[in-house]
Amino acid sequence: MAPKLVIEEFIRCTGHGRCYSEAPDLLDYDDEGFVSVRxxxxxxxxxDREDAKAAVRACPERALSIVEED
Ligand code: SF4
Structure with a gap:
């Protein structure tokens, strides 16, 4: 299975936009600036793994994580 970029607690996302700046091919944002992976x-x-990791690192709210599934 493919790894997934997830937001575990969407309430943490405050719409900084740093994640989708790091991974524009993976992430998008909604009308309010919140990441669409919510x-x-x-x-x-x-x-795209390096971009996904950069997005996780860029989030000041620690809202994103990568989940590996077998
Ligand atoms: S996931 Fe983090 S970096 Fe991305 S929009 Fe939300 S708060 Fe900002």
Missing amino acids: HAPMEFTEA
Whole structure:
């Protein structure tokens, strides 16, 4: 299974936008500036792993994480 970029506690997302600046091909934002992964886990490929990790690191609220599934 593909790894997924998830937001575990969407209440933490305060719409800084730093995550989708780091991973614009993976993440988008809604009309209020909140990351769209709030609504569904985002699968990504190995080619996008570094961008996904950068997005996790960029979030000052620690709202994002990567989940690996077997
Ligand atoms: S950087 Fe964090 S707080 Fe900001 S939009 Fe992304 S998930 Fe939300």
